[in-house]
Amino acid sequence: MFNRRKFIKTGAASASLLLLDKQSFAEILPRQKTGKEQFPIVISTWDFGVYANKEAWKTLSKGGRALDAIEAGARVPEELDITNGTVGRTGTPDRDGHVTLDSCIMDEFGNCGSVAAMENIAHPISVARMVMERTPHVMLVGEGATQFAVEQGMKKEKLLTPKAEKAWKEWLKTAKYSPVMNVENGTNRPGGKYNHDTIGMLAIDAKGNISGGCTTSGMAFKMHGRVGDSPIIGAGLYVDNEVGGATSTGVGEEVIRNVGSFLVVELMRQGLSPEEACKEAVMRIIKKKPENAEKVQVGFLAINKKGEYGAYAIQKGFSYAVCNAEKQDLLISGKSYY
Known part of the structure; x- marks a missing residue:
């Protein structure tokens, strides 16, 4: 039997962002609305996904390609959100003081690109797309990824903020690593010492084509060289244009062990709704390691070919943002096991 004891976590709404404040949130709902959504649509993880969605919507609302919208949207938390200590320029360093970034992107044709443990480049989502479109490879890592980015015209810069x-x-004074669940929703960012998380985005354009992206600086104070699920196709992100797409957030090791996003898409292929598929993926993680379930957070977000979306997480506190013609800045509290 699983221990269903509930943990109370502090985690208020996010602090104000650089360009917009939280008052722009239209509403917070306890669960998704059912029914078919009209295209185009973009969804993304966490409250800062609202601002990423707004940027992606500029492309989608003009009939643009979902892939272009994903890249444009993901660049917002990578660059402009100074209160975000988990993505891009303001990412928290590893235990050796290096800001290393992970990202991946995938289009409607199954093309994909990824970078992992890349340093000194503020926009890993764009480099991931360059890997996809300009090389025969799927993933570049470490110094090789940075070298490639510079060769492609990206600016090399110091990312560690004061x-x-x-x-x-x-x-370093205590050097005790223990990530706190859902800290990305807390008021202690940026630079909260246990801050760790991701923005995962999924979009369907006016033509009904799906693309997705995922970008992060990973767990704060991770071992140098650690890579989570975010840049791994099938773990942090997966898109099948016949079925739908999925992305994940939380402790990447657990997602990798279960090939989480691929699993969610395959469950939708079998007929499950996005929320049902996300829930089943979460339950498999819990079943394999029930003793760890209360200590970690993993959440999945998914969208199917009809434009229906849903999410499910181990712990409460996971939220996701939705943007379409009717809902420009909707933030939804995802369902959870605990």
Whole structure:
């Protein structure tokens, strides 16, 4: 029997972002609305996904391709959101003080690109797309990824911010690594010493084609060289244009072990709704390691070919954002096991 004891977590709505504040959120709902959605549509993980969606919508609303919308949207938390300590330029460093970034992208044709443990480049989502479109490979890592990015015209720059560096030095005083669930929703970002998470995005354009992306700086104070699920196709992201797409967030090791996003898409292929598929993927993680279920957070977000969307997480506190012609800045609280 699983221990169903509930943990109370502090985690209020997010702090104000650089360009927009949380008052722009239209509403927070306890669950998804059922029924068919009209295209185009974009969904993404966490509250900062609202702002990424707004940027993606500029492309989708003009009839643009979902892939272009994904890249444009993901670049917002990578670049402009100074309160976000989990993605891009303001990412929290590893235990050696290096900001290493992971990202992947996938289009409607099954093409995909990825970078992992890349340093000194602020927009890993764009580099991932370059890998997809300009090389015969799927993934580049470490120094090779940085070298490739510079060769493609990307600017090399220091990403460790003074605030993140201060948090890292404070952490070094105790050097005890223990990520806190859903801290990305807390008021202690940026640079919260246990901050760790991801933005995963999925979009369907006016032609009904699906693309997705995922980008992160990974767990705060991870071992140097650690790579989570975010840049791994099938784990942090998967798209099948005949079925739908899925992305994940939380402790990447658990997602990788279960090939989570691929699993969600395959479950939708078998007829499950997006929410049902996400729930089943979560339950498999819990079943394999019930003793760890109360200690970790993993959440999945999915959309099917009809434009129906849903999510499910192990712990409460996971949220996702939706943007379409009717809902420009909707934030939804996902269902959870605990």
